[in-house]
Amino acid sequence: MQSQFTEANTHDIDQIMQLSFAAYEAYQSQTCQQKAVFLDEIATQIDILGDDLINLASSETNLPYPRLKGERDRTTSGLRMFADMLREGSWVDASIDTTQPDRLPMAKPDIRKMLFPLGPIVVFGASNFPFAYSTAGGDTASALAAGCSVVVKAHPAHAQTSEMVFGAIKTAIEICEMPEHIFMHLHSSSFDVGKALVQHPATAAVGFTGSYIGGKALFDYSAERKHPIPVFSEMGSVNPVLFLPETLKENAAQLATQFSASITGSMGQFCTNPGVMIGIDSAELDHFLDLLCAEVNQVLPAKMLHQGIYNSFNTHREKALNQSDVVLITDENHPTQNLEAMPSIATVSGIEFLENPVLHEEIFGPYSLMVICQNKTELIAVWKALTGQLTTTLIGTDVDFENHLDLILLAKTIAGRVIFNGVPTGVEVCASMVHGGPMPATTDGRFTAVGINSVKRWVRPVCFQNCPQHLLPLALQDDNVDGIWRMVNGKMER
Amino acid sequence: MQSQFTEANTHDIDQIMQLSFAAYEAYQSQTCQQKAVFLDEIATQIDILGDDLINLASSETNLPYPRLKGERDRTTSGLRMFADMLREGSWVDASIDTTQPDRLPMAKPDIRKMLFPLGPIVVFGASNFPFAYSTAGGDTASALAAGCSVVVKAHPAHAQTSEMVFGAIKTAIEICEMPEHIFMHLHSSSFDVGKALVQHPATAAVGFTGSYIGGKALFDYSAERKHPIPVFSEMGSVNPVLFLPETLKENAAQLATQFSASITGSMGQFCTNPGVMIGIDSAELDHFLDLLCAEVNQVLPAKMLHQGIYNSFNTHREKALNQSDVVLITDENHPTQNLEAMPSIATVSGIEFLENPVLHEEIFGPYSLMVICQNKTELIAVWKALTGQLTTTLIGTDVDFENHLDLILLAKTIAGRVIFNGVPTGVEVCASMVHGGPMPATTDGRFTAVGINSVKRWVRPVCFQNCPQHLLPLALQDDNVDGIWRMVNGKMER
Numbered sequence: 002m003q004s005q006f007t008e009a010n011t012h013d014i015d016q017i018m019q020l021s022f023a024a025y026e027a028y029q030s031q032t033c034q035q036k037a038v039f040l041d042e043i044a045t046q047i048d049i050l051g052d053d054l055i056n057l058a059s060s061e062t063n064l065p066y067p068r069l070k071g072e073r074d075r076t077t078s079g080l081r082m083f084a085d086m087l088r089e090g091s092w093v094d095a096s097i098d099t100t101q102p103d104r105l106p107m108a109k110p111d112i113r114k115m116l117f118p119l120g121p122i123v124v125f126g127a128s129n130f131p132f133a134y135s136t137a138g139g140d141t142a143s144a145l146a147a148g149c150s151v152v153v154k155a156h157p158a159h160a161q162t163s164e165m166v167f168g169a170i171k172t173a174i175e176i177c178e179m180p181e182h183i184f185m186h187l188h189s190s191s192f193d194v195g196k197a198l199v200q201h202p203a204t205a206a207v208g209f210t211g212s213y214i215g216g217k218a219l220f221d222y223s224a225e226r227k228h229p230i231p232v233f234s235e236m237g238s239v240n241p242v243l244f245l246p247e248t249l250k251e252n253a254a255q256l257a258t259q260f261s262a263s264i265t266g267s268m269g270q271f272c273t274n275p276g277v278m279i280g281i282d283s284a285e286l287d288h289f290l291d292l293l294c295a296e297v298n299q300v301l302p303a304k305m306l307h308q309g310i311y312n313s314f315n316t317h318r319e320k321a322l323n324q325s326d327v328v329l330i331t332d333e334n335h336p337t338q339n340l341e342a343m344p345s346i347a348t349v350s351g352i353e354f355l356e357n358p359v360l361h362e363e364i365f366g367p368y369s370l371m372v373i374c375q376n377k378t379e380l381i382a383v384w385k386a387l388t389g390q391l392t393t394t395l396i397g398t399d400v401d402f403e404n405h406l407d408l409i410l411l412a413k414t415i416a417g418r419v420i421f422n423g424v425p426t427g428v429e430v431c432a433s434m435v436h437g438g439p440m441p442a443t444t445d446g447r448f449t450a451v452g453i454n455s456v457k458r459w460v461r462p463v464c465f466q467n468c469p470q471h472l473l474p475l476a477l478q479d480d481n482v483d484g485i486w487r488m489v490n491g492k493m494e495r
Numbered sequence: 496m497q498s499q500f501t502e503a504n505t506h507d508i509d510q511i512m513q514l515s516f517a518a519y520e521a522y523q524s525q526t527c528q529q530k531a532v533f534l535d536e537i538a539t540q541i542d543i544l545g546d547d548l549i550n551l552a553s554s555e556t557n558l559p560y561p562r563l564k565g566e567r568d569r570t571t572s573g574l575r576m577f578a579d580m581l582r583e584g585s586w587v588d589a590s591i592d593t594t595q596p597d598r599l600p601m602a603k604p605d606i607r608k609m610l611f612p613l614g615p616i617v618v619f620g621a622s623n624f625p626f627a628y629s630t631a632g633g634d635t636a637s638a639l640a641a642g643c644s645v646v647v648k649a650h651p652a653h654a655q656t657s658e659m660v661f662g663a664i665k666t667a668i669e670i671c672e673m674p675e676h677i678f679m680h681l682h683s684s685s686f687d688v689g690k691a692l693v694q695h696p697a698t699a700a701v702g703f704t705g706s707y708i709g710g711k712a713l714f715d716y717s718a719e720r721k722h723p724i725p726v727f728s729e730m731g732s733v734n735p736v737l738f739l740p741e742t743l744k745e746n747a748a749q750l751a752t753q754f755s756a757s758i759t760g761s762m763g764q765f766c767t768n769p770g771v772m773i774g775i776d777s778a779e780l781d782h783f784l785d786l787l788c789a790e791v792n793q794v795l796p797a798k799m800l801h802q803g804i805y806n807s808f809n810t811h812r813e814k815a816l817n818q819s820d821v822v823l824i825t826d827e828n829h830p831t832q833n834l835e836a837m838p839s840i841a842t843v844s845g846i847e848f849l850e851n852p853v854l855h856e857e858i859f860g861p862y863s864l865m866v867i868c869q870n871k872t873e874l875i876a877v878w879k880a881l882t883g884q885l886t887t888t889l890i891g892t893d894v895d896f897e898n899h900l901d902l903i904l905l906a907k908t909i910a911g912r913v914i915f916n917g918v919p920t921g922v923e924v925c926a927s928m929v930h931g932g933p934m935p936a937t938t939d940g941r942f943t944a945v946g947i948n949s950v951k952r953w954v955r956p957v958c959f960q961n962c963p964q965h966l967l968p969l970a971l972q973d974d975n976v977d978g979i980w981r982m983v984n985g986k987m988e989r
Contacts, residue, residue: 029904071600091987098925106565110917114927117907224718228883228934231941389722402966409966410523413611413957420960423604431592432982433608435958440722447725447955454956461941462948463907464929466914472896472903486987488926493585493980493987 006160009187011197017152017185018203021121024182025150029118031179033483037084039177040145043137044077044084046169046176054165058131061159063304063340068267069132076132079139079430083146086453090485092116092146094462095476097489113477114464118148119231120205122459123198125219126156126163127210128306129270135159136166136186139455140208140233147459149205150183154198157190158307164188196222199232206231206459210272210450213237213363213441220444233458234444235437237363238391239276240425241384241415245397245405248422249285253292256396260369261296263424265344268303269367270310273392273425276363278371279351279383290330290371294346297367298332302341305366311340314366318345321364326353342366351379355386381411389439389446390416392425415439417446500654503681505691511646511679512697515615518676519644523612525673527977531578533671534639537631538571538578540663540670548659552625555653557798557834562761563626570626573633573924577640580947584979586610586640588956589970591983607971608958612642613725614699616953617692619713620650620657621704622800623764629653630660630680633949634702634727641953643699644677648692651684652801658682690716693726700725700953704766704944707731707857707935714938727952728938729931731857732885733770734919735878735909739891739899742916743779747786750890754863755790757918759838762797763861764804767886767919770857772865773845773877784824784865788840792826796835799860805834808860812839815858820847836860845873849880875905883933883940884910886919909933911940 009017031039047054055069062069086092093115101109122144126135133139136153144151155163167186174183189195199207199222207223207230209216216234223232248256263275280286305311322329322345331346344367351374354360360370374380384393393416395408402409402421412419417438428436428451436451437443443450448458470478476485486495503511525533541548549563556563580586587609595603616638620629627633630647638645649657661680668677683689693701693716701717701724703710710728717726742750757769774780799805816823816839825840838861845868848854854864868874878887887910889902896903896915906913911932922930922945930945931937937944942952964972970979980989 096927098923098927107921109925110923112923112925112927114929120908220723221718224715224723229714229718229938230934231939399963402963406966414614417956418958418960419962421962421966423961427601429592429604429606429960431603431606432985433590433592433606433958435608435956437956439955440724444723445725449956461933462911462929462931462943464912464927466912466923467917468913468915469893469896472900472915491926 006164006188008191009189009194011193013187014194014197014201017187018121018201020182021150021152021185022203024180025118025121027180028148028150028183033087033090035177036146036148037087039173039179040080040084040142042173042177043170044080046172047073047077047137047166050165050169054162057165058159058162061162062131062306064267064306072130072132075430076138079133080137080142082430082453083142083456086456087146090476090483092453092456093476093485095485095487097477097487099490110466112464112466113468113473114462115474115476116460117463119459119461120149121203122149122151123204123207124151124153125195125209125211126153128156128158128310130210131159131162134210136163137170139451141184143455144208144459145183147456149459152185152187152198154195155186155188157188160188195219199223200226204230207233208458209234211236216444231458232444233448233450235272235450236441236443238272238438238442239361239363239387240273240390240392240394241277241279241387242275242394242396242425243380243384243408244278244280244286244289245395245401246281246283246285247398247401248396249280249283249289251398253285253289257289257292257296259424261293261300263426264369265297265300265367266426268305268342270306270365271426273428275369275394275425277387278369279380280371280373281377281380282373282375286373290348294331297344297346300344302335302337302343304340305342308340310365311342314342314364317362317364318366318368321360321370322347324357324359326350327360346371348373351375351383354383361387381408384411384415388415389441391436391438391442392416392418392420394420394423394425396422417442417449500658500682502685503683503688505687507681508688508691508695511681512615512695514676515644515646515679516697518674519612519615521674522642522644522677527581527584529671530640530642531581533667533673534574534578534581534636536667536671537664538574540666541567541571541631541660544659544663548656551659552653552656555656556625556800558761558800566624566626569924570632573627574631574636576924576947577636577950580950581640584970584977586947586950587970587979589979589981591971591981593984604960606958606960607962607967608956609968609970610954611957613953613955614643615697616643616645617698617701618645618647619689619703619705620647622650622652622804624704625653625656628704630657631664633945635678637949638702638953639677641950643953646679646681646692648689649680649682651682654682689713693717694720698724701727702952703728705730710938725952726938727942727944729766729944730935730937732766732932732936733855733857733881734767734884734886734888735771735773735881736769736888736890736919737874737878737902738772738774738780738783739889739895740775740777740779741892741895742890743774743777743783745892747779747783751783751786751790753918755787755794757920758863759791759794759861760920762799762836764800764859765920767922769863769888769919771881772863773874774865774867775871775874776867776869780867784842788825791838791840794838796829796831796837798834799836802834804859805836808836808858811856811858812860812862815854815864816841818851818853820844821854840865842867845869845877848877855881875902878905878909882909883935885930885932885936886910886912886914888914888917888919890916911936911943
């Protein structure tokens with residue numbers, strides 16, 4: 002895809018990253034309160050764009066107005082959430098151990114620690130979230146909150162939307178008198194430009210949401226650097242869902258409605274889409290599948306985000322359906338037009354699934370595969386074969402869970418989020434959210450991409466030893482003027 | 496170096512890692528209280544070894560008894576510190592966001608997050624800390640506390656010491672009825688064995704303390720994996736020390752004594768050894784150097800850890816002294832015998848230092864280079880050329896610091912720890928300590944290798960969504976029986 006904007010080339014990258022680094026240095030003199038005002042102002046400026054922005058995004062992405070309005074609101078809420086976090090102040094993880102001058106055999110020094118920003122962050126816009134994981138989305142908001150500068154490479158599939166959001170950020174920079182280059186924006190569809198961004202010496206870390214191939218390539222570019230940097234790629238996931246026996250007897254109809262919506266909503270273009278379901282062969286499972294198909298058959302095909310994603314969906318879906326023992330169980334009775342994806346459910350036996358790694362791959366779109374196991378042992382084997390997931394879901398009654406306590410222990414080794422009796426789509430933005438998971442779900446399962454803890458991706462701790470009080474950052478001075486939570490001599494206090 | 500013990504080969508590694516993984520799974524059923532008792536018991540068993548252990552370590556490492564006794568005590572204190580951390584319980588970083596069933600447009604789910612262990616951890620023993628960074632050292636203690644299993648590759652330079660400590664751990668495993676293979680121990684001097692350990696699919700993370708070449712190789716082995724894993728290599732550092740003008744007028748004699756001891760203590764075999772000093776050309780700096788040389792000239796050469804480190808010290812020292820403009824300013828008037836290092840101070844001009852990357856490299860041993868700058872601009876340029884340090888130190892009076900506030904801001908971008916008017920050697924074990932720093936000081940500057948926060952290297956967060964109360968881990972249940980600190984709906988409480 003080629004946008005109508007000037008494409009950056011690899012020669013531009015050096016200048017862009019140098020400007021970004023200078024802006025990062027200048028940004029350090031801004032207080033947390035000033036940065037909070039700045040983030041709020043970005044949100045305000047995006048709100049001011051109103052329906053023009055949403056309609057433009059809809060025309061570029063084929064996503065419907067209500068979905069995009071919700072995503073826009075989530076994006077501005079995210080900016081305001083980080084502004085609140087900065088005002089509250091405890092996020093810097095301050096810790097103080099005071100001196101003991103008389104300790105033997107030697108005096109205990111005064112040591113004080115807090116988090117500081119890494120430097121310029123390169124963010125790659127995501128095609129499936131033109132607001133929430135793109136220009137002013139979660140990566141940008143958390144990085145600016147951390148005190149980093151940001152360079153966004155717009156996703157070419159919504160380049161105009163990205164440019165319009167960039168305009169809002171520029172206005173906020175001017176109003177708040179922030180360093181001009183604290184946020185920079187470029188267009189490119191070239192792999193070389195992505196590589197140059199990741200490998201520039203001034204780049205301190207990378208945020209990416211998208212395919213495994215794309216995310217792993219960025220990770221590998223970093224590993225090639227003289228000094229590798231953190232790369233946070235949030236990549237593919239099939240988000241396995243376990244259907245336990247008892248619940249299928251009692252709740253089949255409700256589950257069918259719920260999962261049809263989760264599999265086909267936004268044409269399945271979510272990283273938390275339930276792409277693999279797992280159950281044990283039974284009449285109840287057959288019944289559930291009948292009800293699920295009846296629901297999915299009623300979902301009309303709709304346009305996917307762009308030609309590339311549409312082609313990829315069809316190619317991967319066809320490939321999967323051509324594998325041994327895989328059976329398509331939904332109808333194909335809706336005529337589809339350009340870019341329209343056909344919602345689909347297929348089945349396969351546990352044995353075949355275990356033997357065929359093709360079936361373990363994510364098919365990004367409205368598709369889910371029910372793996373029908375002969376027994377619990379096979380179900381566990383199938384589940385374990387799918388390590389490294391953003392989410393895994395357990396559907397069961399109290400009796401089911403009592404009968405399968407071992408599965409609950411195992412669940413946490415597989416994913417970053419374990420859902421009970423719900424759908425994996427819909428990622429709540431809160432402090433306890435973990436939107437992450439072991440490789441290959443992400444390149445760094447120790448961090449979350451959603452919620453205030455996502456700021457932790459862009460910082461590192463530094464401690465000061467015997468630093469004179471007045472030279473310490475405010476957060477580490479004795480009088481704690483901002484009243485933040487701190488660990489002082491091993492105890493939390495403020 | 497070849498030890499007298501059977502060397503593991505690459506074929507053994509698969510079995511070792513599989514046993515370690517099974518032990519990790521079994522260890523999950525132990526409570527934090529039980530793990531605490533286990534860590535305490537390891538400390539007790541090491542104490543029981545008494546002087547036999549210290550004398551053996553001294554014979555293997557050439558380190559003197561008092562130093563090793565202190566290190567042994569630090570090691571057992573570390574084990575007990577992690578036991579206390581487990582008993583207190585807040586380290587799991589629990590966070591709870593409760594449900595809001597009436598929220599519009601959709602119910603807010605109940606989300607609860609805490610930290611869980613990654614899996615089997617491979618630890619490479621360090622030659623310069625036979626206790627504190629070896630068999631039962633900080634990496635092992637923190638990994639066992641986190642709930643991981645541990646596989647230690649003993650350092651061949653103190654294989655017998657490592658074996659004796661392993662015996663203490665084995666006894667503790669038996670007494671506490673822990674899984675037999677929760678801790679495994681092997682001997683090898685082969686790179687292939689190290690590579691096989693890092694690249695085994697069951698290995699979840701790696702801890703290493705040693706040279707840049709060794710640590711970076713482990714990082715690269717991980718990057719070659721299908722699913723790379725966290726590698727925490729704590730590597731080289733020259734720990735630059737800035738001497739500001741006023742303090743040299745007032746405190747030269749005291750500083751000379753302090754830095755002579757820091758440069759030559761344990762024959763400079765510390766990763767925090769001050770290998771580069773930086774000052775501005777002046778009569779006061781010359782005077783300080785005279786005093787420093789007088790002190791260092793009185794330090795008798797002593798044996799280094801082993802032949803390899805001794806050879807490396809001499810090679811690198813000779814290479815440095817042969818560089819243009821480098822002048823040795825200490826005497827070489829002590830006769831040296833086998834393995835004995837000659838304590839040395841050299842000088843070079845700022846301009847030469849900036850142009851010659853050879854001079855930026857760590858020389859592991861009792862050596863420090865004073866870089867004499869023409870002015871403050873050059874001093875900053877020299878300092879910035881040394882990014883990625885474990886520590887950096889500022890030596891100055893109040894007037895000096897007032898005159899150089901910009902240096903204080905810059906210091907935190909260079910290192911993990913910033914010391915004021917002290918020496919970088921001596922790493923206090925406390926919650927606020929950051930023993931880490933940007934590449935190339937470590938492979939992951941976001942974590943510390945010392946203090947209770949070092950446990951964070953071996954865990955990742957998992958959240959539970961709408962999980963029935965009684966199925967949640969104790970730390971996330973409403974009634975908080977252990978009274979740990981938790982973030983509940985955005986507020987810290989217990």
